[in-house]
Amino acid sequence: xxxxxxxxxxxxxxxxxxxxxxxxxxxxxxxxxxxxxxxxxxxxxxxxxxxxxxxxxxxxxxxxxxxxxxxxxxxxxxxxxxxxxxxxxxxxxxxxx
Amino acid sequence: xxxxxxxxxxxxxxxxxxxxxxxxxxxxxxxxxxxxxxxxxxxxxxxxxxxxxxxxxxxxxxxxxxxxxxxxxxxxxxxxxxxxxxxxxxxxxxxxxxxxxxxxxxxxxxxxxxxxxxxxxxxxxxxxxxxxxxxxxxxxxxxxxxxxxxxxxxxxxxxxxxxxxxxxxxxxxxxxxxxxxxxxxxxxxxxxxxxxxxxxxxxxxxxxxxxxxxxxxxxxxxxxxxxxxxxxxxxxxxxxxxxxxxxxxxxxxxxxxxxxxxxxxxxxxxxxxxxxxxxxxxxxxxxxxxxxxxxxxxxxxxxxxxxxxxxxxxxxxxxxxxxxxxxxxxxxxxxxxxxxxxxxxxxxxxxxxxxxxxxxxxxxxxxxxxx
Numbered sequence: 001x002x003x004x005x006x007x008x009x010x011x012x013x014x015x016x017x018x019x020x021x022x023x024x025x026x027x028x029x030x031x032x033x034x035x036x037x038x039x040x041x042x043x044x045x046x047x048x049x050x051x052x053x054x055x056x057x058x059x060x061x062x063x064x065x066x067x068x069x070x071x072x073x074x075x076x077x078x079x080x081x082x083x084x085x086x087x088x089x090x091x092x093x094x095x096x097x
Numbered sequence: 098x099x100x101x102x103x104x105x106x107x108x109x110x111x112x113x114x115x116x117x118x119x120x121x122x123x124x125x126x127x128x129x130x131x132x133x134x135x136x137x138x139x140x141x142x143x144x145x146x147x148x149x150x151x152x153x154x155x156x157x158x159x160x161x162x163x164x165x166x167x168x169x170x171x172x173x174x175x176x177x178x179x180x181x182x183x184x185x186x187x188x189x190x191x192x193x194x195x196x197x198x199x200x201x202x203x204x205x206x207x208x209x210x211x212x213x214x215x216x217x218x219x220x221x222x223x224x225x226x227x228x229x230x231x232x233x234x235x236x237x238x239x240x241x242x243x244x245x246x247x248x249x250x251x252x253x254x255x256x257x258x259x260x261x262x263x264x265x266x267x268x269x270x271x272x273x274x275x276x277x278x279x280x281x282x283x284x285x286x287x288x289x290x291x292x293x294x295x296x297x298x299x300x301x302x303x304x305x306x307x308x309x310x311x312x313x314x315x316x317x318x319x320x321x322x323x324x325x326x327x328x329x330x331x332x333x334x335x336x337x338x339x340x341x342x343x344x345x346x347x348x349x350x351x352x353x354x355x356x357x358x359x360x361x362x363x364x365x366x367x368x369x370x371x372x373x374x375x376x377x378x379x380x381x382x383x384x385x386x387x388x389x390x391x392x393x394x395x396x397x398x399x400x401x402x403x404x405x406x407x408x409x410x411x412x413x414x415x416x417x418x419x420x421x422x423x424x425x426x427x428x429x430x431x432x433x434x435x436x437x438x439x440x441x442x443x444x445x446x447x448x449x450x451x452x453x454x455x456x457x458x459x460x461x462x463x464x465x466x467x468x
Contacts, residue, residue, distance in 0.1 A: 002167075002246040002298050002454070003140045003324060006100045017257075032223060035249055035363050048100065050301070050354055053193070054221025055250045057363070058301045058354050060100060065353040069103055072327060076112040 004052035006060060009033070012041035020044065022051055031056050100353070104325030110153075113330040118155050120337040125157045133159050133289055133426055134336060137275065138296030139166025139454030140324050146463035148326045158333070161426030162449075162456030164278050165296050167243040167271075168195050169448045169455045170379045170424070174410035175271050176201030182238055182269060182405050183214045189232060191225045192240040193247075194218040199451050202412050222254040229258070229266040238401045241268040246298040248272045248390070249363035252370040255396055267401035270391055273377060275299050276307050277388040283315045288425050292336040293319040294329070297351045302367075304359030305349050312345040323351040370396050380448055381414060381421030420447040423456055430460040437461060 007024035009031075016037045019030040032055045037044060049056040124132065136142055142162045145151050151160060164170050176199050183190035183206060190206070197207045197218060210216040215235075219225055222239050229237040241251040251268060258266045275296065282288055295308055300321045311319050318339035322332035332350040339346060349355055370393060377389025392400050401407075414420065418440070419433040430436050430449065440446035442458050449455035453462075 002138060002165075002244065002296065004298060032250075032253065034253055035360060035366070038362070050298075052298065053247060053250045054223050055253065057246075057249070057298070058360060061353045065100055065103075068331070068350075068353065069109075072106075072109045072113070072331065075116070076109055079112045079115060 002052075004050040004057060006048055007031070007051045007056075009044045009047050009049060009056070012044055014041070016041060020056070022049065022056065024051060030054075101325065104323070104327040106327065109327055110330055113327065113334050114153055116334050117158075117330070117337055120334070120341045121155050121157045124337065124341050125155075131157045131159045132291045132337070132340065133161050134292050134294065134333070135161040135163045135290045135426060136294040136322075137163035137165040137279065138294075138299070139169060139452060139456075140296070140298070141294055141322060141329065142166070142456050142459050143454045144324050144326070144329060146459040148329075149463070150326060150329055151464075154333070158337075161290060162423060162430075162459075163293075164282065164379065164382060164424045165244065165275060165299070166449075166452055166454045166456075167247070167273060168199060168452035169420070170273070170382065171196070171199055171242070171271065171448055172378045172380045172414075173201045173412040174378070176205065177203060177410035177412065178402065178407050179206060179240055179269055180204070180209045180214075181407050181410075182401055183209050183216050184212070185236075185405065187234075187236050188215065188405075189228055189235050189237045190214065190216045190240070191219045191222075191228065191237065192216065193242060195452050195454075196240060196242055198445065199448050200445060202410070222250050223257070226254060226257060226261070226263065226266065229263050230261075233265060235265060236404075237266050239266075239268045240271065242271045244273060244275050244296070244299050245302040245367075246296075248371065249302060249360070249366050252363075252366040255370050255392075255399055256366065258399060259396065267399045267404050268392075269401040270371075271389075272371065273379070273389045274373075274387075276303075278379070278382070278385055279308075279311065281382070281385045281388070282425060283311065283317070285425065287427070290317065290426060292317055292340060294332050294336070295319050295321045295347075297321060297323045297328075297355060300349075300351070300355045300359070302360050302363045305347050305355060305357050306359075308347045312347050316345045318345045319347050321347070321349045321351050321355050323354065369393065378411070381418075381424050383421075415446070418447045420449050420457075423449055430457040431464075433457070 371390035449457040
């Protein structure tokens with residue numbers, strides 16, 4: 001019940017009481033945007049949002065999403081380098097080098 | 098960017114798992130017992146089992162499945178109240194699908210439908226307004242169920258009903274709130290939890306600030322967490338880092354969705370439509386002060402229980418069912434004598450088995466052979 005799905009706003013009405021169209025995995029759904037619209041609805045077109053029970057609940061912050069993934073990737077690279085340093089990664093990969 | 102595939106990268110998951118194992122082994126040297134980490138939200142419980150995260154982790158980490166699934170903590174008496182209204186001939190009773198099979202004393206809403214009641218599953222509460230407009234000779238009742246995630250949608254639906262002047266629409270209010278429940282849990286002397294994975298979508302509405310007391314007053318670390326495998330693993334890494342370092346802070350792994358202050362528009366709608374109730378009953382946990390809401394005087398005309406003058410139904414939990422002990426980490430689902438025998442997903446006795454987000458249903462579906 002408490003999960004949502006990400007979707008992209010593709011069309012909006014003239015005010016927040018009109019439903020907006022959101023593309024969720026290729027399917028277009030009518031969604032209420034009153035909980036995320038603080039200015040003009042038109043400014044929301046193209047934004048990614050989290051949709052829950054017919055309402056857009058939150059604008060997905062693309063920079064934060066990217067930052068999380070980059071932090072994870074940096075951690076992964078660091079882990080591999082530490083492994084190299086300690087000789088843990090020795091194996092097929094190293095044989096090719 | 099789809100925001101799904103990227104958060105399922107197996108290579109990154111391996112790195113996180115190796116980090117968690119390393120930190121946990123250092124913690125384990127200093128401690129004689131496994132860490133008990135509570136995932137408050139049923140959505141997390143489901144994801145942990147669906148992706149097999151529990152089996153990838155070292156045995157020094159144990160999950161405790163918290164009270165954050167509204168279907169699981171729904172008392173039988175409230176279902177009886179819904180059925181009392183749903184079986185009236187003039188009523189169209191609308192509910193989210195996952196409440197359909199929760200057993201009350203006289204069966205479930207699905208049983209009431211089989212007996213002839215007009216019970217309909219809706220995806221969105223907004224659909225119920227359409228039913229009300231299309232059926233002026235009927236009374237349309239929406240079962241408003243859930244934590245702060247679903248509460249704003251009910252609030253906005255009620256605002257629209259008022260704006261449209263609908264007189265044949267009302268809600269059966271079973272909205273509950275997570276913060277007093279977590280406080281009540283932490284105040285119980287024999288509950289032992291070392292850290293919390295806090296619900297991502299409740300936090301999207303309330304923000305991270307309300308969890309401050311858990312770190313400050315109860316000295317437990319907490320990480321607000323998303324629902325993809327990497328979200329959960331990263332949050333676990335953040336939790337074990339805190340435990341390893343002896344820190345107790347509120348941290349936010351799910352920054353792409355959750356801010357410190359939450360959704361101000363949603364909170365404004367909640368304040369207009371709902372007010373705290375003195376106390377609310379929870380399945381397995383008893384009554385918890387200030388943990389539920391009712392409609393404010395301005396919206397009380399939409400209260401189905403007042404409109405239909407229903408009786409208050411109170412049904413004691415069956416002493417054999419250990420739902421409350423599972424919800425507080427005192428036992429695992431398969432320690433309950435009813436698990437897999439009298440209580441299965443097909444014929445659930447306890448609500449933790451009804452909802453796909455319930456700890457018992459997740460155990461049954463994904464862990465039965467391993468338990």
